[in-house]
Structure formats: structure tokens, C-alpha cells
Amino acid sequence: MATPGFGGKILLVNLTTKQITRLDTEKYEMYGGGHGTSTALFWEYCVAPGDWDLQDAFDPRNMVSLMTGAVAGTGIPFGARTSVSGMSPQCYPIQWFCHSNFGGTFATMLKFAGWDGVAVIGRAESPVYINIMDDKVTLEDAKALWGLTTWECQEEIWKRSGVRYGQEWQQVDGGFTLQRPSIVTIGPAGETLTRVASLVHGGGSGAGQGGFGGVFGSKNLKAVAVLGTGSIKIADPRGLKDAREWWDKTWRRGGGGFGGFGGGQSVSSCCVGCGARMCHNRNRAYSVDSDDCAESTWFSLAPPHPPTSQMVNQKGTDIVQQLGLNAMETCFMGPMSFDTSHNKDFPIQPKVPAYTALGWYMKKMYDMKVIGPGTKFDMAPLPMDDFEKQEFMEIYGIALAKRIGIGNHLAEGTARFAEKLGRTDDFNTLCRLTMWGYQDHWSMPGVEWAYGNLMDSRDINNHDMSVGTKRGYTCEQFVKILAERTLKNDPFWFDYSWDTDQAYKTGIYSKHKAEWVAWHQHYWNYYKESVGFCDWGYSQLFNQAHPEGKGHTPEAEPRFLNAITGRKHTFDDGMEIGRRSWNLKRAIFVLQGRHRKMENFTGYYYRPGASYCGFAPELPIFDGSKWEWKNCKELYFSREGVDQWKTHFYEVEGWDVESGFPKRKTLEDLGMKQVADLLQSKDKLGKA
Amino acid sequence: MAGDKKVDKKFSRRDFVVGSGTAIAGGAITALSPATQVAAAAESYPLSTAYLVYDSKHCAGCYGCMIACSLVHEGEVSLSLSRIQIHRAVLAEYPLDISINVCRQCPEPLCVKNCPTGAAHVSAANGNIRMIDAEKCIGCETCIKSCPHIPHRTIWNPQTKKSTKCDMCVNTPYYNKKGGIGGSQACVEACPANALKIVNELPSQTDISGYDRNLQPPRKPGGPFGPGAKPKAAKPAPKA
Structure with a gap:
């Protein structure tokens, strides 16, 4: 029986052999769902066999996974993302294992169909789409869909059914629904294997970064459509309802994080059950069901x-x-x-x-x-x-x-x-590209975003990291709140001293900053990309509307999750799951060619002007005796400082400081002895 | 159910005319078939004292109400088991992209009228809400077939093999609040857009505006694309 909150099975489709396999979700539970589970699947099917150099994202052996987490479909705010994982054709110079995600109804519908995710390997002989109707899965001919835009493709798939969605109850595998299938598809940009192609669901719920549209195209996979009439078991329904109400009452007013775009101007819609941030707009002349991020200012x-x-x-x-x-x-x-x-x-x-x-x-x-x-x-x-x-x-x-x-x-x-x-x-200079080929995106002067980019494989796009400005609190009060909410109580995690010796003691080159970046990587690997919490709402260490300025992290995450799953996980239990999948991902990076020598920022991070695009340059600075808000618009890195920071970071993570390779003890402590063994066989294990 | 009974009442011509009106809701057509019109004319019922009305133009399309409904009634989350049904045609133009389908607590409830076992009933103990007693339901689907609205508002539960419908949260085993008349409704609570509301007077039956109404507090205009702005016709994007 599936753990409450989960469908209990994962769909594995081999497009080359047309084989459709059902995997038990439980086997991958230690990786937390979503991206964590996808990372484990990638390891099992793409890395462990050892017959592939892991260099070409368009190789049929690449696995692209659409994976949900425990919160999808449960109606909690900011909780219905579909995580997309696989090797990325956009990453440069190496096509790293990477991720993206999208909102909308897809994750929820997949769960209601009984599936926690879809993993696809191989390449179809001719264009197909995967059609999931509850338990029934078929590969459908998509030759007539090839060439259509994402919107036309969805309309065509809906039309094929002959059903008047919303008006007549459709019987599917014993259940009934008024809904239409949720579809994620590619447009022409994916079909032509561009490295800048997204996956699009609905009008504009998209997974852009990573270029996974091209991976679909390389597999002759036009779309995945799913219709589910089932339900998701909830361990504590009353507790979940109460938790939602508690969150509404305590946290909703402040928003927090990066803020919201839709707000009061227009009605909007996004993930199932969310409604908290109003990301998508309904009443525009254009931009049907599309959000207000990069696409609206394209x-x-x-x-x-x-x-x-x-x-x-x-x-x-x-x-x-x-x-x-x-x-x-x-x-x-x-x-x-x-x-x-x-x-x-x-x-x-x-x-x-x-x-x-x-x-x-x-x-x-x-x-x-x-x-x-x-x-x-x-x-x-x-x-x-x-x-x-x-x-x-x-x-x-x-x-x-x-x-x-x-x-x-x-x-x-x-x-x-x-x-x-x-x-x-x-x-x-001109490109302002981050080290793995992604353009800079608010990463400075909030250096944790930049460091996250450096250690990961893409623009980490974590808006929760922007600590922002004073908001009516003294600098010392502010960092104290943030520190408490991480449960680690180290205010120096939020010291942005950069041009004095303090940078090495408590500032941006210190061990404190390395611990904060590690905390955050573990956080998003589990709570965001694996559980399915949305970046716009999580993490939230600070909330202006709360009487004491507290954000809903670290209370909301375990409260929602435990009500759904029936587990008794603490916040830190989740962080440990995130650390596990992060280390597994590190092992994949290492096998793809990652080494400490590669992990360097592009030149513009090391010169004046690196932070000119920072929209919130007022940051906390500790001068050795007191905290002060200071404008960090001129902040940039020194190569020596970053090198020091890397050593701290590798130590914090339990990686070899010379190579950046994970150590056996680190992996074994996380229950991944097999990963250590494989790294060792490839001479890629960190020295003890 | 104790205290519940069918209440016979002479049917007035006015009631009949109102009750057989045709309504349009987001493209869905509500109409009485000739057969059910005849049945409706035979007897009548006291009006419900509560109605769920909605604001389809301000609905966030988040399905939060549906999730909340199934959660408090069934203890699990499901779109199919929800007694309020939102449908989003995500690529359709506003405001036709969302349709909201609620039980209208009909003045002449054909589900009650035609139920062979009395499972579908008018609950005098609960403000005359039209309800289905699960213990009496034999799963014949008569109430579903009788519902004059498109789509039908009585819901089939394939797990229990019985019908259900909106009961204003009277029978909610997974809800820590009192539902029903004077109580809370999970869907209304869950709505982030103030697009659901319980009213006590019978909504107009002549067209859909009785149920689908502006529930937003007055506020300043939100600019050319804000509430109240007339949406312009979308132009097709260039052929790729």
C-alpha cells in the first residue's frame, strides 16, 4: 500500500522498445520524491550500467523524468510542482544532469491517475505521445501533432477524445471526471532540438531552463497527457485541513520571499489548491494562463x-x-x-x-x-x-x-x-553568463545564489535567498530572525562582509557562508524540487506580516508533510533527505567530469559591476563588533576568497577539498555505499 | 435521517415557470427535460435556507474548493469526488475559461422527487438542504439521471457505489468544524479569491446570474487589465 500522499507507482517508458514498466515508488522513498527520486532513477538506469559517457543530452540513453512529490494535489499553498530532471542540452560546456519544474494541474492529475511520476528513456521511431488514463498507458501516434504549437497540440489531443469537457462526465477506468487531460508538450523549438526549448503545460506553465523541450524532441516525444479520476490518501485529513487554515491565518498576509506579481490586480490561477500568490492571469488580452516572469518581458x-x-x-x-x-x-x-x-x-x-x-x-x-x-x-x-x-x-x-x-x-x-x-x-564581460552557460539572474550581491549556481548545474533560480532590505527591523534583529528560522542559529550565515578581512572570518568567504549555502542546497533539493513546494513560497525565513517577523519555515514544511504522509519527520529529517539526493547528484556531476578546478565563476563575477543588477543591494554587514545595513552594490568576488570558500564548502559537505569528489564516509553515512563503490571503480572517489 | 421528511406543498404555476428556466453557465446549458418537468409539477418542497453562490469571473481556478470538499467529506483528496465542480478550459478566453458547477438546491429538487428509497431528501433538520442519506442509497443513479443540470450536480462515488451531493458540509467526518446551516463550509473557507459564498435567499432562477454573481468588495479600478476591464478578443499567434 502506498504511503499516504503518494500514488505508489512510477511509470517508466522505454520509447525504443515501447516497453511500459511500473516501478514501486517506495523503493525510492529515501530520496524524497520529485527530483530526488529522478536523480536516483537516473543513477540506476543511466549511470550504474556504466556503458555511457554521460556527455550528450540528446543521446537516447538520457532519461527525462517528470516527477511529483508528496504535496501535489493535496491543496496546500505553493504545492503542486512537477519536477523535470535529466541531462541538459543547455548546460555548457558539459551537458550536466540538471532540473527544472513547472506548475499547473499536471502533477495533481498524474497523482490522481495513480502515478508519482513518468520517466522516459530511448527514442521512438516516429513521433508519439504518452497517454495516461488512470492506470491505462498507451503510446499514441503523434505524427499529425508534429509541427503544431504547444497550444495547438493540446487542443488537438483534447479534440481527439470527442468529449465535451466540463459538460459531460467522462468514465475512465471505473472513475468519472468532468476534467480534461493535463498535457505537457513541446513546440517547434523542441522538435528541432534547439538547446533553448521548454516544456509547456496549459497556456504557460513551463519548464524552460535546462532545455528539456529539446530532450523530448530528441526522443520523438511530442507530449505526455494524463487524466486521473482517483484520489490521494491523506494520513490525517483533519490535520491537513487545520494546517491549511493555520497557514492562511498566520502567514498568508505577508507573502514573503520575493513577493507576488498578480496581487490584487487580476484574478489568476496556477497550481492546484494554491491560489496563494496568483501567478497566472485570466483576464488579459494576451498571455492566456501565463505567468508574469521572464516570458512576460521576453x-x-x-x-x-x-x-x-x-x-x-x-x-x-x-x-x-x-x-x-x-x-x-x-x-x-x-x-x-x-x-x-x-x-x-x-x-x-x-x-x-x-x-x-x-x-x-x-x-x-x-x-x-x-x-x-x-x-x-x-x-x-x-x-x-x-x-x-x-x-x-x-x-x-x-x-x-x-x-x-x-x-x-x-x-x-x-x-x-x-x-x-x-x-x-x-x-x-558582455554576456554576464554564469559558469554553466546560464545568464546571470539576480545572483549578486546575494552571493548564496551565485555560490549555488557554482555548485549546481544551472541558475538555481531560488528567489527565497534574496534577504532583501531592512523592512523595519534593525540589522541585528533581522539576521537573528533568519538564523533562528534555519534552526542552526548562526547569524553569520547572513553576513555579507566582502571587502575587509571580516569577509574571511564571518563574511562571504567564511565557513559560515559555506554552511548557509549547503543548508540551502539541501533545503531546495528536498523541500522544493523533491517535495514540490514552489520557489515563490519556500523557504520563508522572514515574513513582514508576522508580529515577530517570522517566516513559515521551518514550521510549515513538516506540519503539512506529516499531515499528508503520517510520518513524524522533523524539519531536519527532510534536510537530511535533501543532503542525500544532493550528494547523489554530486556523484553524477563528478562522473560527468566535475572537478574542483572547474568550479570557477566566469570573469565578470570578479570585477566591479558584478552586482550592478542587484535589485536589493542593502545587505547585513558585521564589522567585527556590530551589525549594520550597507549598500553592497559594488560587491564582487576575489579569486582568492572564492577559493577559500570552496575549501570550506567541500569540508562542510564531506567532499575531498582537492578534487571536490564525495568521500566514501559521506556517501555511506547517507546509505549510498553503492555510489561510493562505483565512484571508486572510476577513480572518482574523494580521498578519506 | 431523524427529523427529515418530504414536505408536500401545492405547486404554484409561478414556481413551475421559474423552476423550469434555462440557464447558461460558462457555456454549460441547464434545462429541464419534458419528462422531469412533468414530474416536477406533481409536488413541491420547502425552499432550502442556504445556497452556494459563486463568482466565476474572480475564481482563481485553483481547485482549492474541490480539494477541500473531498478532504472533509471523504478523508482523501480527489477532483472526481468533489461535490463542487470547477472546470478550466485553460486555453479558452476569459471569462469562459472557467465554469463552476454547484448544486443549486433546486426549489423543485428532482433528485429528491425521483429517488425510489427516500435517500435523496429535503432535510428539515438542516434548513431544508437537499441531501442524500448514504444508508438509504441503493446506487440506482436515479438522482443523477434526474438532475436537470448539465453537468449533473449529483456525484457518483465509484468507491461506495452510491450517489453524493453537496450537503453544505453537514456530514463531514474529516472536518473539525460544524458545517451546515449557520456553520462553516470547507469550499468557502478554502477559496483564496472570495469567489464562493453562502446566501440564505433563493437566487433568481431565471438565468445563471442568480448563482454566478460578483462577490468582490468594491475597490478601485485595477487599470486596463484589472477587474471590470472588458477583455479584448485574443488574436491568433503567428503560425509557427
Whole structure:
């Protein structure tokens, strides 16, 4: 019998052999569900056999998993994410094992169908989609769907059933439903194996970063559709209802974290049962069921160009969703820009846009005459004379998604496009790329985001890390609250001293900061990416609306989870599960080629200007005797300091400080002796 | 159920005309078939003293009400077992993207009228709410077939092989609160958008606006895309 909160089984589909297998979820329970379970599956099916070098994400042996966690479908706020895992074609220079996630109804519907996740390996001979109707799973011909946009594909699959959804009760495997199947699909950008393709569910619940749309495309997999009529057992239904009410009463008002976009302006919708943040909009002219993040500012232009109209922005939102493009990677400038004119040495003047992504970089290269007339890179089909117009935006999207003309080069993503131009030095200046090919995204001056990027395989996109400004508390009060809520009570985790000796004692190069980053990596590996809590709500160490400023972490997580599962886990029990899957992931990285020598920031992190795009530069500083808020807009790393920090971090994690490889004791203490054995057989085990 | 009984009442022509009205809710058509109209004309019932009304234009589409409903009634979460049914057509245009289907506590409840065992009944002990007594239900589905609304508001539970319907949370074994008349309703509590409400007067039966109404407190206009703004027709995106 399945643990309450879980469906109890995982669907494994081999598209090459057409074999459909049912795996017991319980076997992977120690990894926590979601990304943790996917990591364990990847290890078992892709790594452990040992017959693959783990370098090409488009290799049929790559496994892409859509995995849910315990909270999906239970109606708790911020809790219905579907985690996507697999080797990523977007990661650079090595296509690391990576992750992404998306909201909407998919995770919930999958659970109601009785499945905790879907893992796909192999490659179909011709396009197919996986159709899940409760317990029944079939591979359906998708030749007629190939070429359709994400929206057209979903409409077509719904149409095929002949059911009038919402009006007639449909019988499925003994159960009944009024609902339509939840579908996650790729658009043309995935079919052409671009490295900037997303998975799209509904109007705009998307998994962009990682480029998993291309992995679907490489497998000839157009979509996964699921309809479930069953239910999820809850260990303590009364407790769960009470917990929801407690959360509403105690925490909802403040929001916390990075804040909410939808707010009171419009009704909205996202994950099942959430409704807490209002991420998606219903009542727009465009942007149907789409959220307000990177996609809504995809074609947002900043000076020297005139501002993009709201209508064009919304039109752009629809285009990226329909074509299945990763908006964050392919966008132009982002929602805002920041002054740089006070630093004439900074290479982007007079303002630097929030996101210097592919669209922006392409235009920059054109303006610098690196591409375009007189070069070997023709701009066709892009109408560069109409750059600021909607028509340009539309053609750019299509050229990219279908690899037409210059779009064929751009479809490789910013890092590989720069490499194609012979301009990898731009990673240190113009591109503002993080070390694994992802553009910078609010990672500085909140250095834990940057460190997370460095140790992981992508932009970790963890908005909860932005500690923000004073909010009416003294600096000392503020860091004390944060420290207490981590349960580790170390206020120096939140010291951002950077340009004095204090940086090495308690600041950004200290062991304190290494422990904080480790805490956070363990946290998101379990509570967010495995359990399914949304980044917009978790973690929350501080909440302005709470009378004592306390966020719902670490109370909400175990309270919700224990009511659902019937376990008696403490908050730290969950952290340990996160540490396990994080270490398993580290072992995969190591086998893919990760080494301490590789873990270095790109050049721009080490020069003035690294934090110019920080939207919350007021950070706590401890000067050796007292705490003060200080503006850290000029914060940047020193190579020596980062090297020191890495040593601390490896020690904290139980990894070899010379190589960064996990040690046997670390892995065995986490119950992963087999992982240690395999690393040892490959001469990749850390020295004791 | 103790204290519950069918109450005969002469049926007035006005009641009949109102009760047989046609309504449109988010594309769903509500109508009485000729056969059920005849049945309805034979006898009548006291009005319920509570009605669940909703605001489909401000619904967040989060399904929180459905999850809460199944949780407090069944002790497990399910969309299919929920007695309130939200349907989202995620790619349809606002406001037709969401339809909300609740039991209307009909003035002339054909589920009650046609139930062969008295399981479907008007509960005098609970403010005349139309309810189904699970112990008397034989699973014949007559109440489901009798429900004049599309989709039908009586719900089939394949686990128990019996019908259920909205009871205003009277029988909620997994709810730490008192439900029913004067009590709490899990769906209303769970709604983050103030899009559900219990009212005591009979909503207008002439069209759907009796049940589907603006439940939001007055507030300043929210700009060109805020509440109250007239949505413009969506234009098709370029063919990829």
C-alpha cells in the first residue's frame, strides 16, 4: 500500500522498445520524491550500467523524468510542482544532469491517475505521445501533432477524445471526471532540438531552463497527457485541513520571499489548491494562463530603445509559450535596467539590462558588426531595420524555434553562439553568463545564489535567498530572525562582509557562508524540487506580516508533510533527505567530469559591476563588533576568497577539498555505499 | 435521517415557470427535460435556507474548493469526488475559461422527487438542504439521471457505489468544524479569491446570474487589465 500522499507507482517508458514498466515508488522513498527520486532513477538506469559517457543530452540513453512529490494535489499553498530532471542540452560546456519544474494541474492529475511520476528513456521511431488514463498507458501516434504549437497540440489531443469537457462526465477506468487531460508538450523549438526549448503545460506553465523541450524532441516525444479520476490518501485529513487554515491565518498576509506579481490586480490561477500568490492571469488580452516572469518581458526593451508596449510584451509572452521557447534564455533585456555610467570601465553603458540574454547579445553583436552585413553571419531572416517592432519579435521567435538562417546558430543558446563567434571572452564581460552557460539572474550581491549556481548545474533560480532590505527591523534583529528560522542559529550565515578581512572570518568567504549555502542546497533539493513546494513560497525565513517577523519555515514544511504522509519527520529529517539526493547528484556531476578546478565563476563575477543588477543591494554587514545595513552594490568576488570558500564548502559537505569528489564516509553515512563503490571503480572517489 | 421528511406543498404555476428556466453557465446549458418537468409539477418542497453562490469571473481556478470538499467529506483528496465542480478550459478566453458547477438546491429538487428509497431528501433538520442519506442509497443513479443540470450536480462515488451531493458540509467526518446551516463550509473557507459564498435567499432562477454573481468588495479600478476591464478578443499567434 502506498504511503499516504503518494500514488505508489512510477511509470517508466522505454520509447525504443515501447516497453511500459511500473516501478514501486517506495523503493525510492529515501530520496524524497520529485527530483530526488529522478536523480536516483537516473543513477540506476543511466549511470550504474556504466556503458555511457554521460556527455550528450540528446543521446537516447538520457532519461527525462517528470516527477511529483508528496504535496501535489493535496491543496496546500505553493504545492503542486512537477519536477523535470535529466541531462541538459543547455548546460555548457558539459551537458550536466540538471532540473527544472513547472506548475499547473499536471502533477495533481498524474497523482490522481495513480502515478508519482513518468520517466522516459530511448527514442521512438516516429513521433508519439504518452497517454495516461488512470492506470491505462498507451503510446499514441503523434505524427499529425508534429509541427503544431504547444497550444495547438493540446487542443488537438483534447479534440481527439470527442468529449465535451466540463459538460459531460467522462468514465475512465471505473472513475468519472468532468476534467480534461493535463498535457505537457513541446513546440517547434523542441522538435528541432534547439538547446533553448521548454516544456509547456496549459497556456504557460513551463519548464524552460535546462532545455528539456529539446530532450523530448530528441526522443520523438511530442507530449505526455494524463487524466486521473482517483484520489490521494491523506494520513490525517483533519490535520491537513487545520494546517491549511493555520497557514492562511498566520502567514498568508505577508507573502514573503520575493513577493507576488498578480496581487490584487487580476484574478489568476496556477497550481492546484494554491491560489496563494496568483501567478497566472485570466483576464488579459494576451498571455492566456501565463505567468508574469521572464516570458512576460521576453521582448521588453530598455534604453537606448523605447519601452516596449504592454500589448507587445503580452503578445511576446504568447509567442514564446506557443513555440515552446525558454523565455529566460532567449529574451532581450528583461524588465529593468541598471545604471552603469558611474563606472566607465564597465563594458555595458550607460545602463545594463537585468538579463543580457540571447536576444540582447545577438543585437549587441549586430551593433558591434560582429554579425550581419560584411561578416560571415548573415542576419536573414531577421529584419534588423525593424528591430523595435512586433514583426521583428515574431520572426525572431520563429527563426529560433525552427532553426532558420541566423536562428540556427542562435538555437544553440547564448554560450554556444558566443563560442561559434569565437568570443568566449564575452563570458567575462558582455554576456554576464554564469559558469554553466546560464545568464546571470539576480545572483549578486546575494552571493548564496551565485555560490549555488557554482555548485549546481544551472541558475538555481531560488528567489527565497534574496534577504532583501531592512523592512523595519534593525540589522541585528533581522539576521537573528533568519538564523533562528534555519534552526542552526548562526547569524553569520547572513553576513555579507566582502571587502575587509571580516569577509574571511564571518563574511562571504567564511565557513559560515559555506554552511548557509549547503543548508540551502539541501533545503531546495528536498523541500522544493523533491517535495514540490514552489520557489515563490519556500523557504520563508522572514515574513513582514508576522508580529515577530517570522517566516513559515521551518514550521510549515513538516506540519503539512506529516499531515499528508503520517510520518513524524522533523524539519531536519527532510534536510537530511535533501543532503542525500544532493550528494547523489554530486556523484553524477563528478562522473560527468566535475572537478574542483572547474568550479570557477566566469570573469565578470570578479570585477566591479558584478552586482550592478542587484535589485536589493542593502545587505547585513558585521564589522567585527556590530551589525549594520550597507549598500553592497559594488560587491564582487576575489579569486582568492572564492577559493577559500570552496575549501570550506567541500569540508562542510564531506567532499575531498582537492578534487571536490564525495568521500566514501559521506556517501555511506547517507546509505549510498553503492555510489561510493562505483565512484571508486572510476577513480572518482574523494580521498578519506 | 431523524427529523427529515418530504414536505408536500401545492405547486404554484409561478414556481413551475421559474423552476423550469434555462440557464447558461460558462457555456454549460441547464434545462429541464419534458419528462422531469412533468414530474416536477406533481409536488413541491420547502425552499432550502442556504445556497452556494459563486463568482466565476474572480475564481482563481485553483481547485482549492474541490480539494477541500473531498478532504472533509471523504478523508482523501480527489477532483472526481468533489461535490463542487470547477472546470478550466485553460486555453479558452476569459471569462469562459472557467465554469463552476454547484448544486443549486433546486426549489423543485428532482433528485429528491425521483429517488425510489427516500435517500435523496429535503432535510428539515438542516434548513431544508437537499441531501442524500448514504444508508438509504441503493446506487440506482436515479438522482443523477434526474438532475436537470448539465453537468449533473449529483456525484457518483465509484468507491461506495452510491450517489453524493453537496450537503453544505453537514456530514463531514474529516472536518473539525460544524458545517451546515449557520456553520462553516470547507469550499468557502478554502477559496483564496472570495469567489464562493453562502446566501440564505433563493437566487433568481431565471438565468445563471442568480448563482454566478460578483462577490468582490468594491475597490478601485485595477487599470486596463484589472477587474471590470472588458477583455479584448485574443488574436491568433503567428503560425509557427
